[in-house]
């Protein structure tokens with residue numbers, strides 16, 4: 001298919017025409033409307049085809065690049081002959097043409113070039129399919145630290161979407177992929193997105209960290225082939241490594257490639273295995289690195305849900321081999337005693353400390369985006385809480401973090417609440433059920449008064465024992481600092 005020697009001048013013309021015709025994220029959103037856009041997310045094309053029936057330039061571009069249906073060449077505001085010659089379009093019956101790739105507008109004024117999404121009824125995916133940007137790509141993009149980086153690595157760049165996000169924030173970016181077709185399509189993405197105006201981008205082919213042996217980066221991002229599948233057939237999602245070994249290696253080897261102060265953000269899947277706490281499994285990966293680490297499970301699926309999700313993703317649902325594939329996959333997971341598969345984020349930071357801290361937790365609530373805007377504060381808080389002794393804590397002057405509110409509930413008419421909850425309205429939007437002492441502290445700490453005398457005052461007001469409060473409260477306060485309810 002696409003033999004990707006597309007002349008740069010042709011790509012520049014293509015980009016100009018796309019922009020002039022309103023083929024942008026907002027333009028497509030407006031033209032399709034909510035109903036057709038939601039239907040498309042469910043792989044239903046009909047509403048989008050109806051919304052683009054009127055044949056103007058924007059409608060024709062949506063049909064061509066996004067919906068992947070044949071379009072009359074005369075309806076397209078494009079250098080059609082050149083695009084056919086370069087392999088980006090193919091001539092259909094009569095005077096119609098069809099896109100050989102999926103080309104969609106993206107954030108940051110970019111365009112992403114990938115293979116066309118497979119839909120139910122399509123022929124099986126080729127093993128070197130280049131996947132377009134999806135929910136996982138967006139999750140990784142919003143997780144990445146926002147601080148400017150001199151050198152960044154995007155491992156497994158695929159259609160090149162992470163580079164579009166990083167360009168400008170990172171000055172030099174190395175993008176790797178084991179699949180040479182991915183690098184060809186990514187090069188089109190970058191050219192159409194103008195990333196070379198914002199960053200120096202270098203593409204390198206190879207597996208894992210091989211293409212960057214001996215090199216270090218201020219920022220590493222990877223949305224890897226994390227799907228846990230028997231055998232591994234589709235490069236865009238399956239590495240062929242057993243179980244969750246690929247993600248583990250990605251984490252384990254990260255310290256060799258992080259510069260001092262650098263961050264690595266990785267998406268991952270991990271197994272929940274009978275008799276093992278998944279937190280210990282993932283915590284073990286992070287602990288091996290000797291870096292500060294934070295792993296968040298955002299979702300967990302049982303084995304059957306997991307297999308169905310990925311068989312749907314490759315449009316195998318309803319095919320003659322569906323039941324056989326489903327059975328074999330499920331059998332493999334069962335043989336490993338798998339009770340579920342977790343989906344999440346992993347962040348590592350080379351803070352240079354000799355006493356690194358690892359936190360593994362489940363967060364399923366909606367969080368403030370982008371997480372990258374405050375991820376360094378999350379790691380700072382986890383580290384500070386871990387490193388403070390009880391004595392240092394009692395002498396510290398915490399304050400309540402911005403946006404923390406308190407909720408009290410209990411039976412009507414009761415003098416004391418049965419439950420007090422602190423809630424973050426910002427950031428990770430955590431909640432914490434607290435006791436009356438922590439709630440009282442939350443009402444008075446303002447960053448100017450040390451904890452110890454505040455606890456003595458609370459003991460006096462409540463008739464408690466000051467020594468006992470000084471001994472018992474630091475653990476709870478440490479947890480509230482680690483979770484960002486109190487700041488230091």
Ligand SMILES: C[S@@+](CC[C@H](N)C(=O)[O-])C[C@H]1O[C@@H](n2cnc3c(N)ncnc32)[C@H](O)[C@@H]1O
Pocket residue numbers: 130131132133134136137140155156157158159160161162176177178179182206207208223224225226235236237238239
């Ligand atoms: C899920 S896609 C991610 C694409 C893109 N970075 C994103 O965020 O949407 C994973 C990419 O990793 C690549 N890949 C698969 N195995 C790899 C390996 N062993 N080493 C490096 N890249 C690999 C695939 O070719 C694919 O492009």
